[in-house]
Amino acid sequence: MRNSTDPVAEIRDLRVEIDGRAIVDGVRLRVRPGKVTALVGASGSGKTTTGLALLGEYPPGATVTGEVLRAGDAPAGYVPQHPAAVLNPARRVSALLDDLARPQVRHLPRSERRGAARELVLRALADAQLPDGEVLLRRHPHQLSGGQQQRVVLAQALLLGARFVVADEPTTGQDALTKSRIVQQLAAVAARGIAVVLLSHDLDVVRALADEVLVMRDGRVVESGPVRRLWSAPRHEWTRRLLDERRPVPEGGTSPDAGPPVLEVRDLVAAHGRSTVLRVPRITLRAGECLAVVGRSGSGKTTLARCLAGLHRDHRGEILLDGTALPRSLRHRDRARLAAVQYVFQDARAAFDEHRAMLGQVARTAVRLRGVDEHTAVREASAMLGRLGLAGDLAHRLPGELSGGELQRAALARALLARPRILVCDEITSGLDTVTRRALLDLLAGLLGERDDLSLVLVTHDLDTARLADRIAVLDAGDLVEQGPAQQVLTAPRHPFTVSLLEATAHLSSGNRSRAGT
Amino acid sequence: MTTKATARSARRRRSRFALGLGIVAVPLVLALLGPLFTGDPGPRSASFTLGGGHWLGTDFVGRDVWRQVLHGGRTVVLTALAATALAYLVALPVGLVSALTHLRRLEDVLMRPLDVLLAVPSLLLILLVASVFAPGAAGLALLVALVNVPDAARIVRAAAGEVAARPAVEALRMQGETWWRIAVGYVGRSSLRTLAADAGIRLTGVLYLVSTAAFLGVGVAPDAADWAVMVDRNRTGLLVQPWAVVVPALLIVALTTGTNLLFDAALEKTPRTKGRRP
Structure with missing residues (x-):
């Protein structure tokens, strides 16, 4: 033998x-x-x-x-x-x-x-x-x-x-x-x-x-x-x-608790065809705040993000921006309101036109949403891409010639050129390796710190990513089961589902190996 | 080894392109420039003879076949090209609009009437309309285009529908991009391969339809100089004087085969070569 x-x-x-x-x-x-x-x-x-x-x-x-x-x-x-x-x-x-x-x-x-x-x-x-x-x-x-x-x-x-x-x-x-x-x-x-x-x-x-x-x-x-x-x-x-990537430290308590909310979601019920996939009684977002929406796949977190961005029109209830209701579909949002809520897609590769160079695609945001002329837009786009680490030659490449992390940065640059009030990021780190993910999250944290009129909605299945947020909302099977300051949700969760999610994460990162049969 | 393989495939592709171009050039040049090089009709000879100063002999009423060939391409080729272009001119906007709209009703309004048209056999429709209006060459082109719109629109909508569902389209909407930029600049461009393949097939189909219609006397006079009509009228003398049938028939075949070869060569991707151990 x-x-x-x-x-x-x-x-x-x-x-x-x-x-x-x-x-x-x-x-x-x-x-x-x-x-x-x-x-x-x-x-x-x-x-x-x-x-x-x-x-x-x-x-x-x-x-x-x-x-x-x-x-x-x-x-x-x-x-x-x-x-x-x-x-x-x-x-x-x-x-x-x-x-x-x-x-x-x-x-x-x-x-x-x-x-x-x-x-x-x-x-x-x-x-x-x-x-x-x-x-x-x-x-x-x-x-x-x-x-x-x-x-x-x-x-x-x-x-x-x-x-x-x-x-x-x-x-x-x-x-x-x-x-x-x-x-x-x-x-x-x-x-x-x-x-x-x-x-x-x-x-x-x-x-x-x-x-x-x-x-x-x-x-x-x-x-x-x-x-x-x-x-x-x-x-x-x-x-x-x-x-060394381990856990970005939550800064916690930096965001002002006072002030009127920038974005408010009231009695939102979203459906896919006949089945209801999401019920959110109330979520608010203040200026400069980062809200993480956490849940497993199929929990309705992407649907929530898409409702905010006007990409999912099949919903009831109200989404208020500065106290006035946003139209359900982005086709009915005017330029200012389109620019105010920007969305970054999970699959960055699929979210770009594969035939055009990156710089031109990114610059279009400034042209269309802020009425800047072509020349200035390209200059702004180039500066923004440079700030996000896509300088020089990289910006002139086709999307197919860039890596996943680079594409996601370009997607961020495209959204940021609109000077949004609210940036919705849907699982933007899920396909990336730890080094790239950390760099991207650092970038987001930096952006939040720099511009106090920018608020972030971070949709993620990953509790480590959620640590970046000031507040966390937990979704399970379409229901909002828990919502509160990040510190509290991560250390003293109230809902059993949040507890099980935290346990699974802790279990994985402690390095325990549960071998069946040995 | 692999670079050699790539070079070989590139060479093969170029030679295929040249072959397609060569095949399609003969009927195209004859059709478009032929009428410029014909002299006087000259006296008529006996039907279906060979020789006697006639390169390709004479046809069923004793006219010079070579002269008829030079004259007879323009209608067929131009009608077919015009019909294909016209069909796409209508099908592209209809297909793109119905693929990109979220209004079910608009899509129904655009597509359902075309589906009705789809159910009628194309030749039947042409013959029916021809029996009432007796159209000329332009009318025939319009008719042929009309019967091709439903198929083409469906193909455009299917190809564009797949692209329209991609996140890139939502991202463009998020950027506040114009309908034109989204529909033509992205969706249309991304469906180009499918549409080009379809256009190649469609041109072939249209050529046959135009030839068949001309064959049956729709759009052209029964004794007109027309490749399709020549094939029909002269086939009685096929065994006596074959050139009057064979030459125009070959030209039509060359046009369709050449077109398809050209589209194939243009759409061919460089083949993926499998990595191998040395």
Whole structure:
């Protein structure tokens, strides 16, 4: 029998080059059975390229040197960031899994194959932490939640008998409760002796799950080691910067409690078609204040943000700006009121015209909303982009040539050029790595400090991000369950849902690993 | 290795473009410039003969086939091009407006009448209208454009509808952008690939429809110099004097094939080459 610590896969001095530029340079990596190896780094650091190299896949047009070894052609599994993309939408889950189970029962007599395959499928689903598999089997992929799709993909890998699984950013964009479930599920996979390669920029998850961590930057591994050592004594400067992100300190109490509210939401009831998705009796926002709207996905927090911005017209109740009601749809808001409430989208890439250079797109805000002439607008846009760290050549690029963090800065610049009174930021940090996220949050905090007429509505699933706020509103399943000063909500929550959300976050960041079965 | 592959694909694309251009140029040049190079009609000879000073022989009433070919392209080609352009001239605004509006009623007002038109077979509609009004070439172009508007508008609306649902459109609205900039500058531009592909197919369909109509005597006189009419009238002599049928038929085929090749080459992406280990 093979020694249990022999690596199931190994990368030696891998170098991947595209058009003469090294994406990955000199990476060494050993994947051991039952262990979780995490690749950590900012976006563009070569994590995904390395992860895919383990599966024998390379980006188009790449020149590859180095070695990728896999023990005895061990089958491998891949759980992509968007699992829906790898599940055939036209087929039911049962068919997707049956296809993989069938070849494994070919040795049995024909009459027994069906039952045996069924059993294999159900066992794989149970191993992938989908105990109620029977019900799911009849559904199509689009009828599953993102988490369930992820587990179905995992079940496919388990059915194949994968010796190692590469999970690409499995927790990106998930709330704390879902995250801790994903951690449990991957820990259970590792407990079965399967190696897990985790590509992530979510340090809480890495800390909770990984045995071994490789910190990557610009395609190189700058530091590697056991997770505990890395956290307690990081050797490389970059690692220290990456880990040092911990918790922006809430300033608290800086905002004036007096004064009339800039924005007031009264008896808001929003619907999608026939179903009511949001009920908010009252929320107020004062000048210079930052309000965080926190909740899990599907809690209605984005709908609230879209109502404020005039992007979701299907609602009753009133949204008052300086005491006068805002029109429901932004089509009916005049220039001044459009400029007053600006909205920054979660998916910055999709929120830009991919055919035009960034600078021109950003400048249009000043032209349209403030009536500035083209020339001045471009100058203002260029100055604003420069202030947000997109100077010179970057501003003249097409959106496709910018990274996620850069695009989000450009989106902020576009909104800020309107000189808004209220800036609504919808999950603007969710797809970003810790360093970029911290920089963006620092930027927001700086903006708030500079301009006292600017108020911020920060929609987020991430309590760490919410710490930036003066006040926090918590939404659960469309209901406003709690609202109050940030300090109070974070330290002495009143509603059980807030308590569970805080617990899940604390649990993740304490680095506890709850392995099923060990 | 990969740069070589890229260069090869670029070369292939260029040669495909040149091929398309070459094929489409022959009928286009003949159609547009042909009438300038024809001399006097000259005396008529016997029907369906070869030789005797006639390059391509004579047609069913003894006219010179080469002269007829030079004269007969303009109507077909111009009518087809005009009809396609006209169809899009109407379909683009209708499709874009109905994709971008949030008013259900406006969308219904724009699209439902077109759906009714969609249900009538196009040739039937042309023949019906032709039997009442006896249209000329311009009338035929209008008619053909009319029967093509519903399809084109649906395609425009579908392609634009997908783009209109993107956050970028909401972001543009948030910037207070004009309707024109949103609809044409972003939505229209982003749907260009789909629309160009459709225009290529549509031109082919329109060419056949115009030829068929001319074939049936709609829009042109029964003995007019017209490629489609030539194919129809001369087919009785196909076995005696094939050129009077084959040449105009080939020209129509060249026009459609060439157009499609051109659109293909223009829309082709540089193929993704898979990275390989050395």
